[in-house]
Amino acid sequence: MLKQVRNLTRSYGVPESWTLRVSREQGGYESARKAYAWPAQQIIDEVKKANLRGRGGAGFPAGVKWSFMRPHPTLPAYLVVNADEGEPGTFKDRTIMELDPHRLIEGCMIAARAIGAHAAYIYVRHELHLAKERLWGAIREARDAGLLGENPLGSGWAMDVQVHTGAGAYICGEETALLNSLEGRRGEPRIRPPFPAQAGLFGCPTTVNNVETIASTPTILELGGEAFSRLSDLHHLGDGGCRLFGLSGHVQRPGVYEACIGLTLRDLIYELGGGMLPGTKLLGVIPGGSSCPVLRPEETVDAPDQKSVLHPWHGMSVLDVPIGVDTMRELGTMAGTTCAIVLSDRACPALALQNIMRFYRHESCGQCTPCREGTGWMERIVDKIVAGTATIEELDMLYGIASNVMGNTICAFGEGASMPMLGFLRKFRKELEQHVRTGGKSSTGRLNA
Numbered sequence: 333m334l335k336q337v338r339n340l341t342r343s344y345g346v347p348e349s350w351t352l353r354v355s356r357e358q359g360g361y362e363s364a365r366k367a368y369a370w371p372a373q374q375i376i377d378e379v380k381k382a383n384l385r386g387r388g389g390a391g392f393p394a395g396v397k398w399s400f401m402r403p404h405p406t407l408p409a410y411l412v413v414n415a416d417e418g419e420p421g422t423f424k425d426r427t428i429m430e431l432d433p434h435r436l437i438e439g440c441m442i443a444a445r446a447i448g449a450h451a452a453y454i455y456v457r458h459e460l461h462l463a464k465e466r467l468w469g470a471i472r473e474a475r476d477a478g479l480l481g482e483n484p485l486g487s488g489w490a491m492d493v494q495v496h497t498g499a500g501a502y503i504c505g506e507e508t509a510l511l512n513s514l515e516g517r518r519g520e521p522r523i524r525p526p527f528p529a530q531a532g533l534f535g536c537p538t539t540v541n542n543v544e545t546i547a548s549t550p551t552i553l554e555l556g557g558e559a560f561s562r563l564s565d566l567h568h569l570g571d572g573g574c575r576l577f578g579l580s581g582h583v584q585r586p587g588v589y590e591a592c593i594g595l596t597l598r599d600l601i602y603e604l605g606g607g608m609l610p611g612t613k614l615l616g617v618i619p620g621g622s623s624c625p626v627l628r629p630e631e632t633v634d635a636p637d638q639k640s641v642l643h644p645w646h647g648m649s650v651l652d653v654p655i656g657v658d659t660m661r662e663l664g665t666m667a668g669t670t671c672a673i674v675l676s677d678r679a680c681p682a683l684a685l686q687n688i689m690r691f692y693r694h695e696s697c698g699q700c701t702p703c704r705e706g707t708g709w710m711e712r713i714v715d716k717i718v719a720g721t722a723t724i725e726e727l728d729m730l731y732g733i734a735s736n737v738m739g740n741t742i743c744a745f746g747e748g749a750s751m752p753m754l755g756f757l758r759k760f761r762k763e764l765e766q767h768v769r770t771g772g773k774s775s776t777g778r779l780n781a
């Protein structure tokens with residue numbers, strides 16, 4: 333069900349929303365004041381009650397992740413905020429940094445206090461120039477106002493926030509590649525264990541969270557964990573609160589919207605997004621960034637088993653299922669970053685797939701052979717499909733290549749590249765086959781995605 337709220341986006345649209353003055357007028361830093369008066373465990377318990385699932389893609393419960401942090405006798409703990417936001421179709425975190433950077437700083441104060449850290453690093457994608465400027469400005473203001481430094485809010489809990497600029501590699505959004513990059517090393521994922529909570533940044537206990545995850549914590553402390561969780565229709569599945577939903581592609585009103593979890597793809601596309609572009613019909617939707625398998629509007633939910641998470645929507649269109657971490661997983665796709673990419677019937681699935689595969693081949697860091705070789709191989713075959721020179725055997729071969737990349741790499745990039753491929757093969761087999769049989773002619777239009 334569509335329930336729009338203004339928690340994360342409270343200040344959006346207010347003139348100079350990025351300044352400390354406006355942040356304070358909107359109640360900024362009141363939750364941090366609370367956090368500094370509480371023991372760390374109380375903050376963690378509240379975030380657990382909130383059922384805040386990570387907003388960076390994997391949906392891991394934030395409170396649980398924080399509870400993995402154990403005080404070390406000699407080493408400091410660190411909070412690292414993942415602001416790399418490189419997933420195609422995903423552009424929600426930048427709005428927080430550009431329009432309400434003080435919310436992110438306040439979230440850093442809360443999270444750092446909970447995990448026992450005195451320093452937070454925000455790793456920002458190089459291209460997000462305005463986000464960096466606004467963050468630098470907000471950190472300066474917060475330091476000058478005594479919100480950061482030796483004695484924030486008179487708490488005695490020293491705290492500082494630093495911005496680190498990446499160089500624009502998608503792999504540096506993967507949390508362990510990000511840590512390597514932050515240390516000045518090559519941005520390649522690390523083998524786990526050890527996990528970051530054991531040995532992360534500079535070998536110290538570290539929590540890595542997405543921008544939106546951290547920026548949600550002031551609202552949790554403001555409303556209370558339980559009340560935050562209950563904003564969501566899926567709180568019984570441990571998926572609480574409200575979140576940002578992005579929308580791009582062939583819709584009338586692409587953008588970033590805040591809503592309670594429970595929103596469906598139909599709500600997102602037709603209500604918030606104003607529907608498809610004039611004269612077009614929905615061909616497919618990728619629910620949460622390019623790594624998620626595509627869904628088609630004709631698909632219905634097949635969940636006769638009452639134990640299935642999807643049972644309440646059995647027989648209904650996939651567009652009417654609330655977008656949640658578990659509901660989308662059961663549908664065979666992912667909520668990911670909840671930034672949907674919409675394809676109309678004027679788009680060519682082969683060209684859309686080519687676009688996606690070009691990205692993954694280009695961004696593979698090359699450390700693992702299946703990913704380095706597999707992404708290039710898949711791209712070459714898709715290029716041939718588009719050019720009309722591929723064979724049906726090569727189309728079939730794509731299943732094998734994608735399946736062999738999955739699960740055989742150090743990090744989840746391999747899955748990120750293979751899942752959209754397998755999704756397109758399953759959902760657009762007829763269209764891709766037609767491309768092969770007709771020498772590159774598309775069954776739909778050629779409006780690229």
Ligand SMILES: Cc1cc2nc3c(=O)[nH]c(=O)nc-3n(C[C@H](O)[C@H](O)[C@H](O)COP(=O)(O)O)c2cc1C
Pocket residue numbers: 385386387388389390391392394414415416417418419502503504505506507508540541542543545546743744745748
């Ligand atoms: C290839 C790749 C790229 C990623 N890019 C991002 C990113 O840009 N931002 C992000 O928050 N998480 C990204 N992630 C997920 C992170 O590894 C990590 O799970 C996340 O930052 C944890 O934060 P959360 O629990 O708050 O979601 C990426 C993962 C992979 C495998």
